Amino acid sequence: MAPLIRKKKARADKTEAAVPAVPSLPFPSGQVTKKAKREAKSTAFRTRLAENQSISKSAQRRRNRKQKSNLQGNIGDLLLTLPEVEELKQQAFVAKPVRPLNPKASSKSHKKVVSNEIDRFNKVVNDSSYRSNPFDTLKAYISQKIERKPEFEKKDKMQL
Structure with a gap:
């Protein structure tokens, strides 16, 4: 236990010796705040800079x-x-996005489409084949409703 106390005293003595220009503070017996140490360091640094500034x-x-x-x-x-x-x-002209002319009409048509889709979904869910095999029923329903373009249809290998 005794060696630890001696080391602490030795450290305290070194720190007091390292900061010679600490202003006198109203603290008891040599206690210096961190703020005071910072101020002392910064003033010492500023004075060194002022001394070295000898440009004609x-x-x-x-x-x-x-x-x-x-x-x-x-x-x-x-x-x-x-x-x-x-x-x-001037060369890179970017067109503004086109706004719908009548937003009320577009919102009404949107509501109509949504209500139709809800009705279709309820019909599919209530179907007896959906209850037995839901994925096959949905696959068949979607394949009937999607438009198929002739470019994407599978062709026979012989016709290529």
């Missing part, structure tokens, strides 16, 4: 001039491409 005025002017010239070149390139974009917009 002429160098700063050169950098600014270079950035301005690069920006002007980029804007010129954009202006050259604008007519091409306009041409592409």
